[in-house]
Amino acid sequence: MVRLKKFKLLFWVLIVWGLAVTSVLPSASQAGDDSWSPPQTIAEWPYFQSSSIAIDPNNNWHVVYDEWSDSDGIETTYIKHISSTTGLEIITQATFNYNTQVGETVHYPSVAVDSNGGLHVIYQHNIIPPYKVSLMYTTKQLAVPVLLVHGWRGSPEKWTELKKKLDDEGIVNHIFDYSPGLGDPRDYAVKLKDWIEKLRADTGYAGKFDIVCHSMGAMVSRWYMKELGGTENIRQWIGIAPVNNGAAIADMEFLVPDVLGWFFPGLIGTEEAVKQMKIKSPTLAMLNYDIDEFNLDIWGTPQHLSSGIIYRNIMGINSAGVHSFSSITAGKTLVVKKDSKEELYSYWTRQGDGVVAMEQSMLKGANVGNEVFEGVNHNTILHNDPEVITKVVEYLKEPSLPLVNNCPTEDPDDDxxxxxxxxxxxxxxxxxxxxxxxxxxxxxxxxxxxxxxxxxxxxxxxxxxxxxxxxxxxxxxxxxxxxxxxxxxxxxxxxxxxxxxxxxxxxxxxxxxxxxxxxxxxQLTLELTTAEGRYSYNIGDDATILARLSEEDVPITGASVRAEVRRPDELIDEFVLYDDGSHGDALSNDGNYTNVYSLLMPGNYDFTVFASGTFERIEFMTLWVVPIWGDVSQNGKVSAYDASLVLQHVVGLITLLPEQQQVADVTGNGTITALDAALILQYTVGLITEFPAQGAPILIAKDDNPLAPFIKGDENQMLAKIIAELENSSLSTEQKRVLEELKCLIWQRTLPKHTALLQNYPNPFNPETWIPFQLAQNAPVTISIYNIKGQLIRTLHLGNQQAGIYVVKDKAAYWDGRNHIGEKVASGIYFYTLQAEGFKATRRMVILK
Structure with a gap:
């Protein structure tokens, strides 16, 4: 009989197994009160089929076995988890039950466990050969022992409610007591290390622990993991109201009883624990930035997470503004930050638990779980909020977050x-x-x-x-x-x-x-471009305006998309973009919204596209229509007459139309001067074959006016040189007349009439850009650069500058894309502001990496 043979085989397996278990797990005399004795019988059923055992890195047992029922013909596979420290048994019914038929076998389960505690079960089933072998994977495992680390002026009594819940759930827990906790957290971390080693010796437990910590206990436990080699001993770290980035309250001269529940005037400045909880403390500097604690201005590579550990944060907030939360501060939490000059400033927020602001508890990084609870303050979050305690137990039983495998300071941002x-x-x-x-x-x-x-x-x-x-x-x-x-x-x-x-x-x-x-x-984005992939066109060309709507790369259809275009003559045109496949787009309903626009005059065409549905998005783009440079008269050719018109405009006899001014600026420096007239004259007599404004590719970018290369050197010197060349050339009467007009202007340099801040170039850029401007009068010049939050990240002090044009690279302001401490800034939108003798203007720029 097949069944009898199987059962006899199983009997001898269990005998051998029973003799071996004492060498696998600690005995009762070794383990102390929290240990367990191996059972003589693991399972006992009339039709016990087959079994297998695996032991995870924490010495917990995982037994897989089959049970056969004659009454309904069902063979069921079970997994029994047995704690190595308490003997607690958890039985999991596997997901494979089968109504057997004549001759069918469902048996021979075997189990293995990987280094992360994941179980791999293999079993066999089929009616006739060849038998089918199936594999099941489960991460179900027992909670590992928990270490409870209290905070500043804490004690074991702080853990009373949580400990009771852990005991009820059969989760082994140990309290690290370093009360009252007034000293340096780094010294307590050394004591934590020694305590854990003694705990291992007393219990015989060799596996990993979970840590649950409160307040300053976060600094103690993180220092143990990061600086004292504790990483290999910890599976999961759970911080409750943790002091990860400082506690602003530590920067006050005293603690008020309504906030913390006690009053110790004068002690706040003397306790080493409080000193180390300040946001610029040596302990936090080492934990979060790996820098020399004696030189806090030298910031190193951010390294604040330990690899191979699951991290979770539990924080409290008071968004409802309940004053009883901390009445003396109107329910708010103090925040202390550093400004652009590394100076401290403070403000009060309800985005905190009354003692530690949320942003100063937050751990940023890949796979970090940050959980926020409404209406639970710093000192009652542990023992008075059952929801928090339930969440902690849930995390301990089922650690679902992936391990941290690197140590970034910021979350990877795919948005x-x-x-x-x-x-x-x-x-x-x-x-x-x-x-x-x-x-x-x-x-x-x-x-x-x-x-x-x-x-x-x-x-x-x-x-x-x-x-x-x-x-x-x-x-x-x-x-x-x-x-x-x-x-x-x-x-x-x-x-x-x-x-x-x-x-x-x-x-x-x-x-x-x-x-x-x-x-x-x-992730819901609007991209604006042209179907031709061009941004520079000739007069009379058609441009296909293409707006692409998508969310996480999935096209969005059925939206309303319209465009506004500011033409070179300052008039506004409006039109609709369609996703119907017949307005310049080959396919319908592909998220590409298009229409064709005719470019009939030279200059800039500034497009703004608005997309809406259950959302709103705006995007900008500038197209450039190449002019006939120097053709100020707009008659289709360049002659000395065009140079004469330029000179008349310069001295104020006439005012050129915007489209005329565009082609008159043959230097491409944004200003019309006598130098433009001189260059046009050079062109008419053949001394030059192209103008500086067209001598290199035009720079076109989104939300940006084109900037061309500019003539270097002093303009008066260039004029003198050009006049000398022209005098040695064969000139017509008209050309000679214009030359004489130039000579009359050579004694003065044409200056800008208005101070202006121009668009940076290139834009978008990576990693450097130039910021051009012009001054109508002498002035001290400062350029300030802000991030999208409005925070000042860099100031360029250019000193006293003379009136003139500062556009070319050797004159314009230069920014290398770094902040005031030399760090490269992230991709995104930035603003720059020019201040010069009562003048102030701001423009936008984009870093794209």
Whole structure:
């Protein structure tokens, strides 16, 4: 009988197994109170088929076996997990049950375990040969022993409620007691290391542990893992209200009882623990940046996560603004930050637990789990909130996050910076301008910004549910106000229609110009280009404008897409883009929206495309129509008459039309001077064959005017040289007359009439760019560079500059794409502001890596 033979074989296997188990697991005398004795019988059923055992890296047993039932003809496979420290048994019914037929066999399960505790079960089934062998994989495993590490001025009693829950769930736990915890966290980390080694010796346990820590206990346990070799001993790290990036409250001179629950005047400045919880402490510097603790200004490579460990953060917030949360601070948490000059500044927010702000608990990095709980404060988050305790136990039982395999400072960001709503205008004194902002569910972060040249404006935000977003109240909002700008940055904004309101607080009689923009981090993107792949065209060409809508590379169809184009003559054209396959796009419903636009005059065509549906997106593009350089008269040829028109414009006898000025600027430096007339004369007599404005490829980029190469050197010297060359040439009467006009102007250099900030070039760029400008009078010049949050990242002090044109690379301002401490900045949108003797202007630029 096959069944009897199997059972006899199993009997001897179990006998051998029973003799061997004492050498596999610690005995009761070795392990102490938390150990277990191997059972004499693992399972006992009338029809026990076959079995196999595997032991994971933490010495837990995993037994797989079959049970046969004669009554219903079902053979069921089970897996029994047995804790090496408590003997706790968990039985998992496998997912394969079979109604057997005559002659069918379902048997011979075998189990193996990998280094991560994952179980691999193999079994055989079929009616007749050849037998089919199947494989099942499961990550079901027992919770490993837990180490509880309390915080500053903590004690084992802090863990009473959590420990009770762990005991009820059969999860072995040990409390590391370093109360009252007033000293250096690094010293406590050494004690933690010694305590763990003693715990292993006392229990005989050789596997990994999970760590659950609170407050400063995060610094203690992270130092143990990162600096004392503890990484190999830890499977999972769970921080509850952790001090990962400092605790701003530590920078106060005293602690108030309403915030922390006790009052120790004077001690805050003397306790070493508090000193190390400050945001610029040596401990945090080493934990988060791997820098020399004695030279905190030398920032090293960010290395704040230990490889091979699962990380989880649990944090509390008070977005509802409940004052009882911490009444003396109106329910808010203190935040201390460093500004662009590494100086500290502070503000209060409800995005925290009353003691540690959320951003100072947050661990950024690949595979880090950050969990936020509403209405749980720093000191009751452990013992008074059952939801938090339940979540901790869930993590301990089923650690579902992948291991951290590298140590980045920031999350890998696959989202794109895209433009949402835009608006410009002039706001009279006392008026209020509401602007609707549509935020769709794909938006992970929204930046709302308004800028103005002077005076004072105010910007408020109202959520789709009608709540005014007071700065520091909304749980995931950052607010920044500069001299001429206001910024809001909102993480995970509520989908719907927001209202941004701009108030004119103190503006001149004629009103104040403003610019309003929103930028989103989202996978729902709008790309703008041309179907021809060109940005430079000839007069009379047709350009196929192509807008591509997609979300995570999936085309979006059925959207409403329209375009506005500002022509060289400043008139505005509007037209619709279609996804129907008949307006310059070969396929319909492919997410490509197109239409054909005719380019009938030279100059810049600035396109703005608006796409909407359940979302709003805007994108910009400039096309350049190549002019006949020097043909100021627009008669199709270049002659001395064109040079004469230029000179008349220079001295103010006439004013050239915009399209004439475009082709008159043959130097390409953005200004019409006598030098342009001289070059046109050179061209007419054959001394040159092309103008500087056309002598090199035109630079075209999104949201950008083209900049061409510019003549180097002093303009007066060049004029003198050109006049000398012309005098040695054979000139017509008209050419000689124009030359005489040039001589009359040689004594003066034509200066710009207005101070202006020009578009940087190249743009987008990587890694460097030049910022051109022109000055109508002598002035000290400063260029400030801001990120999309409005934070100052670099200041270029150019000193006192004479009136003139600063466009060519050896005169324009240069930025190498680095911040004030020499670090390369990330890809994205940046703003640069020129200040010069009462003049102030801002433009946008893009770093694209």
């Amino acid at each position: 794109h910076e895209v433009t949402g709503t835009g608006n410009q205008g002039i706001l009279p004194q006392g008026e209020y301008k509401p602007i609707e902002v549509s935020v769709d569910s794909s938006v992970k972060k929204a930046t709302v910004v308004t800028t103005w040249p002077g005076s004072e404006l105010n910007l408020t935000l109202i959520s789709p549910t009608g709540k005014v977003m007071e700065a520091g109240v909304y749980p995931v909002i950052e607010y920044w106000k500069g001299e001429n700008s206001i910024w809001y940055v909102i993480d995970l904004p509520e989908p719907g229609v927001w209202t941004a309101g701009i108030d004119a607080i103190d503006v001149p009689e004629e009103g104040e110009p403003y610019t309003f923009m929103t930028f989103y981090s989202s």
